[in-house]
C-alpha cells in the first residue's frame with residue numbers, strides 16, 4: 036500500500052495540511068511538510084486522533100490546535116484529560132489532606148479543578164505564558180501566533196523540546212520569556228497563577244526570565260553572568276580570548292582556503308543554530324572563499340569548522356584549530372567520539388535544550404520541600420543538576436543549581452520533563468516525617484476520647500504596653516503563689532512557671548509564660564507553636580490604652596486567644612480604671628459589667644492587690660471559653676519555651692508539656708535537638724521525675740539548644756529521636772537556602788482567592804498619625820466587594836513598620852500598608868526574607884484604590900519598558916532556509932535571547948514587537964551577548980533587515996506603585 040502524503044490525509048480528513056502536521060506533532064510524529072509521506076500506522080494514528088477530537092465539544096478543539104494530547108505530561112494544574120492513574124494515585128492520600136487532595140480525585144468532568152492551590156482554574160489562567168500549553172483552548176482565548184520557543188527553534192541543531200512521543204502541547208504557544216505577547220496582544224495576565232506579583236520568570240513581558248521576584252522593592256537588575264550553566268555565558272557568552280574579534284593575519288598558519296578571514300568581523304548564518312555544516316565564527320569565512328556560507332564538503336578545506344558534517348578536510352590546514360583555538364586533528368577525533376557517545380545517549384533519553392534529562396511519564400510524582408533547589412530535584416530524578424539548569428534556561432528561567440526555587444518554577448520544569456511536582460509545606464513535611472516513624476500526632480489526638488482526656492491547667496501569657504507592669508505582675512503572682520511554703524519560693528527563672536490557686540474551694544493550677552510581651556508570643560506562633568490559652572492584657576490605670584496595648588490586643592485576637600484585662604497600678608492616686616474599660620470597649624473588649632464577655636480585674640502588682648481575683652478570672656475564663664484537656668498517659672508532646680547553653684550542664688531547655696507525661700530517662704527530640712532526659716527541674720530548682728500536661732519543666736540532656744517555639748516529643752527509642760532530629764537539621768539547612776517565601780500580595784490576592792487558598796485579606800495599617808490610620812481603616816472597611824472576600828484589619832498603629840508588624844504579617848498572611856511611614860531598621864530585610872508585602876502610600880485614596888482593586892480582583896501590576904541592549908547590524912546574511920540573519924555588533928547593554936526587540940532604521944522604528952529568536956556567538960547558541968561583542972541574531976520570520984539598522988531590545992518590568 037502506498038504511503039499517504041500529509042496533504043492527502045488532510046484532504047481525506049477535511050482539515051488543512053497545517054492542522055494535520057501540528058496534530059501529528061502533538062501525537063509525537065514529526066513530518067517535514069505537507070508533501071511528506073507518513074507510514075500507515077501514523078496515518079491511522081492521525082485518523083483516530085481526529086476522530087476522537089470530532090467527538091469532543093467544538094470549543095475544546097478549535098481549528099489548528101490539537102485537542103488530544105496523548106502521552107503528554109500533564110502540567111500540574113492543567114486540565115487533565117482524564118483521571119487515569121495520575122488522578123487515581125493521589126486518592127490514596129486523600130483523607131489526610133482533604134481540601135487540596137480532594138480536588139485531585141475528581142473525575143474528568145471536574146478536570147479544571149485539578150489544580151494546585153496556587154493555580155487558578157483554566158478560564159482564569161489566561162496569562163499567556165503559562166496557560167496556553169495547558170489548555171486545549173479556552174473559548175474565546177486568543178491563541179498567540181505560532182512561533183518558535185526555546186527548544187522549538189527551527190534553526191536548532193537539536194530540537195530541545197523534542198521529547199520523544201510527547202511534543203509539548205501547544206508548542207506554538209509562547210513560553211515564559213519566549214514569545215510572550217505584548218500587552219494587548221492577549222490578556223496581559225488576568226489571573227496569572229502567581230501568588231505574588233509577577234516574578235521574573237513569569238513576567239509575560241520580561242525578556243529575561245530570571246528567578247528574581249517581581250516584588251518592586253526586590254527587583255533586581257539583570258542576572259549577572261555566570262549564574263546559568265550549560266547555556267550560560269560559559270557557552271554562549273562572549274569569549275574574550277581569541278575567539279571574538281577578528282584574527283590577526285597569519286595566526287593559525289597560512290590558510291589558502293577557508294581559514295578565518297582576518298578582519299572579517301562578520302557573522303555568518305552558520306552561527307545560527309541548525310547548521311550542522313561548518314560553523315563559521317565571526318571573522319571567518321567558509322572554505323572555498325565563496326561569498327556567503329557554504330557547506331563544506333569532505334576535503335573542502337573547511338577551515339574554521341569544527342563540527343563533523345562541516346566536512347573539514349582531515350588533516351587539512353586551517354581546521355578547527357585556527358578559528359576556534361581548539362586542538363587539531365586529535366582533539367577533533369576525541370570530540371567526534373564524544374559527540375557520537377552523546378548522540379547515542381540522546382537517542383536513549385529525550386533531550387530538552389540540548390541536554391538529556393530523564394523524563395517522567397507524566398504521572399511520576401516528585402515531592403520537593405518548599406525552598407528546594409535544582410540539585411534536590413536532580414537528586415530525585417537521578418539527573419545532572421547542570422542539565423536541569425539548561426532545561427530551565429530553555430524554559431525562559433534562570434537559576435543556579437543550588438538556588439531555592441519556588442513552586443511555580445518547579446511546576447514548569449516538572450511539566451516539561453513529565454513529572455508531577457508536589458511541593459510540601461514544612462507542616463506537611465513534619466507530619467510526613469513523623470509518619471515515617473509511625474507517629475501520627477493528628478490521629479493520636481483524634482483518637483483520644485473523653486475517657487482518656489483529663490483537665491489541664493491553662494497556659495497564660497502576659498502582654499501589654501511598656502512599663503505598664505507586666506514583669507511586676509508576673510513577679511507578684513509568682514511570689515505570692517508559687518508553692519507557698521517551699522523554702523525561698525522561686526529560685527530561678529526558667530521561662531515559665533506554674534502556680535496553684537484556690538477557686539471555689541478547689542485547687543487549680545495556672546501556668547504562666549514568664550517572658551512578658553507579645554513579641555515572644557508571636558515569634559512562637561510564627562514557628563507554629565500555639566502555646567498560649569489565655570492572654571492577660573496589662574493596662575496601667577494611670578496611663579490608659581497605649582500603642583503596644585493595642586498591638587498586644589491585636590496579636591491575641593489574631594491568634595484567637597481569649598483576653599483577661601488586668602487594670603494595673605490602681606494604687607496610684609491618678610489611676611482611672613473606668614477610663615481603661617471605656618477605652619478598651621472601642622477595641623472590642625467589652626467588660627462583663629458592661630454586658631460584654633471580657634473579664635477586667637483591677638490590680639496593683641506593687642501592692643499585691645487583687646492578684647487572687649485576677650487568677651480567679653483566668654480560671655473562670657478558661658472554664659467558660661475553653662475546654663482544656665489532655666491525655667497525660669502517653670509519650671510527652673509539647674513546646675520548647677526557652678533554652679540556653681550552660682557551661683557546666685550543656686543544653687538547658689525549658690519545655691512546656693502539652694500532652695502526655697515526660698519522665699526522666701525519656702528519649703526526646705525538640706526541634707533539631709535530641710537526647711535523653713538526664714534530669715528535670717521545676718521553677719524552684721527542685722528536681723522532678725515527671726511532668727504532665729501544662730507543666731513547664733527544665734530539661735537537661737539535649738545535644739543542642741532548641742529554639743523557643745520548637746515542638747518536642749518523646750519517642751520510645753532514642754534512635755527515633757535522633758533520626759527525627761537529623762532530618763530536621765537537614766530540613767533546616769535546606770530552608771536556609773530558601774531565600775524567600777512568597778506570601779500574599781495585593782496583586783495576587785484575587786488569585787489566591789480563586790485558588791481557594793484564602794477568602795480574607797488581612798491588613799496591618801501603620802501610619803504617621805492616628806487620624807490618618809483611622810481614616811484609612813474606616814474607608815477600607817467600607818469597601819463593599821460582596822461576600823466571597825473579606826477585609827480584616829488585624830492590626831493598626833502609629834509609627835514606623837516594625838519587626839513585630841512583619842512577624843504578625845508572617846503569621847497571619849497579612850499585607851502591611853504604610854501610610855506616610857517607612858519600615859524601621861532591618862525591617863525591610865525581614866519582610867523580604869519572609870515574603871511579606873509592604874505597600875507604602877502618601878495619598879489615602881491610592882491605598883483605598885489598590886485595596887479595593889485587590890479585593891475585586893482587578894489590581895494588575897503596572898509595567899514599564901526597560902531597555903536591555905542595542906546591536907548594530909553590520910552585515911546581513913541571507914539564507915533561503917533560515918531567512919535573514921543579522922551579523923551584529925553590540926553597541927550598548929546586553930542582547931539576550933528571547934528578549935523583545937524592535938528594529939530602528941535611520942532613527943525610525945521599522946518594526947516593533949520582534950523577538951531575538953536566535954542568538955549565536957560563533958557556532959554556539961548564546962543566552963546573551965554583551966556590549967562590545969559580535970553575534971548573529973535571527974529575528975524569527977522578520978527578514979527586512981539592512982546593514983546599519985539597529986536592533987533594540989527591551990523588557991517590561993513591574994513598576995513599583997506610588
Ligand SMILES: Nc1nc2c(ncn2[C@@H]2O[C@H](COP(=O)(O)OP(=O)(O)OP(=O)(O)O)[C@@H](O)[C@H]2O)c(=O)[nH]1
Pocket residue numbers: 499500501502503504505506507508551603604605606607638639640641642
Ligand atoms: N504604683 C505602681 N507601680 C507599679 C505597679 N506595677 C508596676 N509598677 C511599676 O511600673 C514600672 C514598670 O513595671 P514593669 O513591671 O517593669 O513593667 P513592664 O510592663 O514589665 O515593662 P517592660 O518590661 O519595660 O515592658 C516599675 O517601676 C514598677 O515598679 C503597680 O501596681 N503600682
